[in-house]
Amino acid sequence: MDEPVRETAGAYVFHSRPRCALSQGQERRVFWTLAAGAFGIALGFSALGYWLVLPFAGLEVGLLAWAFDALRAREGNYETLTIEGDAVVLEWRKEDGCGRRELNRRWVRIESDCSAPGRHCRISVCSHGCGTEVGQYLNDEARLQLAATLRSRLQV
């Protein structure tokens, strides 16, 4: 979520990605250190005949693997929204692949959809009945601020 907004000459650029302080290699090593500790202990007890420790170590390592997988999947993600002249360009990379969409600024509307005032809001950039979500890596307050900024930018 660093550097969410950058303004270059004439163009408005919003760029955001999830926070990530570990490199991929470091993440892998942390995971294997944790998993090796849990499994090593469980294997020790299993060797003594107390094997019921093993499935729980397995479940725990499974949970860890899911968590680290989710972290890694987030890692390369980003989204960029550029407003330059009449063009609104969205570019993103998510877990399920990359995408790009170009819109005409005059047709663009910003919709925000909150499940409660100020909570669990999603905002999308809509045009021709088809919306694209933005601000996924922000949380509610920043997302609503982004919506307000975009609306004012698009009015000009």
Add this chain to the structure above:
Amino acid sequence: MKIMWQRTGAALAAWGACQTAYAEYAYNLQEPASPIASQVFHLHNMIMLVCLGIFVVVFGAMFYSLIKHRKSVGHQAAHFHENTTVEVIWTVIPFVILMGMAYPAAKVVIAMKDTSNPDMTIKITGYQWKWGYDYLNEGVSFYSTLATPRTQIENAATKGEHYLLEVDEPMVVPVGKRVRLLITANDVLHAWWVPALGAKQDAIPGFIRDSWFEADKIGTYRGQCVELCGKDHGFMPIVVNVVSEADYKAWVEKKKGAAASAAADNGKTFDQAELVARGEKVYAANCAACHQANGMGLPGTFPAISGSKVATGPIDAHIEVVLNGRPGTAMAAFGKQLSDADIAAVVTYQRNAWANKMGDAAQPAQVAALRGGAEAAAPAAQ
């Protein structure tokens, strides 16, 4: 400041204990009565003194700082935040002190674990909630249960001097003899401990662990079960009578005589009144802890006997429950613990007490017959 006073009190107590050999011990371990116990006693005193010394130095420095380096007296904060030399010194000094403690401690550990060359061996078995003693050399066996009456525990009578630390049959050993203990349990974990003798050992069902002591002085030493063993964990004391060699011999003879007359009882036939009278005592010692003196048990935990199907049903089935217990519940098998005559008596008592008016009686011979059946069936099952 309260803390400071208590600390000073503890310091004085430890110091006093070292100076005045074995005076009054409200603030320290019980007066030792065996070589191991006195080694532990001195080890503990030494460690306490070292700890007190460190405490005074470290917290002397801290309290000095708390008083002198206050903002309210205008002290300006210094900005140092590291000094490796100092840190290495205060890591090495405790290490050296610890090595100084480890050496004598290791010697005591090795002496404590050395159970070789005993003069006699006693097997101790923990039951819920009593102790069983088998003198393997003399062939004497008996059970030892709490002797404090329920009335004292329930505050209906004045408590005696040895409240909760008195038993019907104390363990008796000769003075100055190396006694090896083989400790095990019948049902759950217990732990046998007499503080003054310095012997504590968990009693583990299915395993025999050993320990030993050698009493220095004639006297009565008291302890308690120290491993949580269920409802009456607090009510299974241990009493050891240390007596002279001659007194010990006399005691062994007396016990052998008592065993012979108990064996003779098993061959007799009693009338119902005799059985009920004897059964009431057996019930109080073995059954009342769970099923209660009024036979009502404790709802949800221990079933009532008064009005129960077992106590008002066929007499043989009733005897079998007492003999073999109910596996998987707290109901123990009393077959090994009680004689035929005692089982016959307690069954008769249960069938004729409280709301139960069966009017029948069990005889030792009946119990012996059922016992024979159970013993014949057991090897076949294995």
Add this chain to the structure above:
Amino acid sequence: MAGGNLRAALAVFWSFFGVRRRRDYDADAQNLTPLQVVIAGLIGGVAFVLTMLLVVYLAMQFLK
């Protein structure tokens, strides 16, 4: 890398000892990979337990 391994062993030794100078600590963090530290830690742990066993063995031999 040999220097790195020595450095890792030293870092682990200091961590067992429980004292570390800030400057060295920063240097450790810059120069060591987590993998090195983990391996050095495991070896250090095994060595530590073996040392303890040796001490116990000696105590059993000489304190009887």
Add this chain to the structure above:
Amino acid sequence: MSDVAHAHGHDEHGHHAHPTGLMRWLTTTNHKDIGTLYLIFALVMLFAAGSMALLIRAELFKPGLQLLHPDFFNQLTTMHGLIMIFGVIMPAFSGFANWQVPLMLGAPDMAFPRMNNWAFWLLPVAGILLMGSFLLPGGAVAGGWTMYPPLYIQGGISYDLTILAVHIMGLSSIMGSINIITTILNMRAPGMTLMKMPLFCWTWLITAYLLIATMPVLAGAVTMLLTDRNFGTHFFNAAGGGDPVMFQHIFWFFAHPEVYILILPAFGIVSQVIPTFARKPLFGYASMVYATASIAILSFIVWAHHMFTVGMPAAAQLFFMFSTMLIAVPTGVKVFNWVATMWRGSMTFETPMLFAIAFVCLFTIGGFSGLVLAIAPVDIQLHDTYYVVAHFHYVLVSGALFSIFAGIYYWLPKWTGHMYDETLGKWHFWLSVIGMNIVFFPMHFLGLAGMPRRIPDYALQFTEFNQIATVGAFIFGFSQLIFLAVVLKTVKGGAKATSKVWEGAEGLEWTVPSPAPYHTFETAPVVK
């Protein structure tokens, strides 16, 4: 706590059902909300388990049975232990972690907010299972918090429910730990290197590692108890070829690291509080980190010092005795470093500092009695007596609990935006510290004199110290009502707190306004 998100003007067309009241708290994924929930849960459980302790002390005021049946007494001691450990100390530290770790690292939230929500809401479920078992036939579990078989095999349905509750709490701890590890490692603001992290984050990182390494062991151990109870296995049944002592080995292999799980975050909190009020940086930061790691490593090879009386060979006793004694070295380093932090500082004595100083002093008494208990021959005399009860209460009450009080007073202004009432805080401190010593100091003497623990009734020579302890327990117990009053008063209002709150405070959490806004560090701060 405070929700400023509502303040922002925005149109809300197309919104669905409004989570209100309860639903707001049930569905929240905000680290501050979840931190608050953990702390409220811990506070409620503190009063529940504390009342049990007062019942226990009331029964022990006089020899003889006055109030409680022995079986109910055992239920109370067991539940007091289980709830204080798994329902008070651990959730309270998780609450601090949820509130403070993202604030200290400059992260917007925890790494897995949804999982964070699950991790919390599992706890009340486990709490209800445990407390509800009092109502079942046969009552709650009475076999001691250590759950030793074969006694544990004898019990009724509530014993199975307790195993289920332990599983649920274990799952909750694992999810919490994964969240904390990934947050600390992956969500740090640019420039917030591991070496710059506040010590509280370091201690929690190591704690979370210990939890992940040992929780499967606890889960396996209680599951083997469950199958022994219900499915005829013989893991711990000697009659079927098992070994009841192996349960103790497995249990303590988990529970000794667990002991450090209960104290390492306390070290972290105190290491934040003392430098603030000494107006001086923490002495030997790097050594503190290394000493914490050293304690964590040692915690895996000392477990059998809890079971010197099961009868192990002399060589094993020596091994566990020597390694246990070594723990005194890194622990000593920590105490010396705290004293050196105060040395030549410019100290003031607000309530958090008072609790931190009491922590250093009284925890050290617990450390010394720990050293006495590490000496195997002395431990064999004192094992399962009140000496041990005194020891672990000095470590867990004046250690863990006092650090929690210090942390609450320290950060409450940041959380609520109001200063707490300093006069009431001081009353709370002095009554607590005096009461606590009156309860637990005499227990050392009781243990030395030979009073076993977990007994509902005792011999006459133990009467006086028990009476002193009971009086202390009521002073200590009722003075916690002052704490409740202070917290409620601060939440409702009071003098406005500045964003820095304390003159000497350092760290990112003091750069955001007080009360901390619902969302912080959307844009990562840059740490130099």
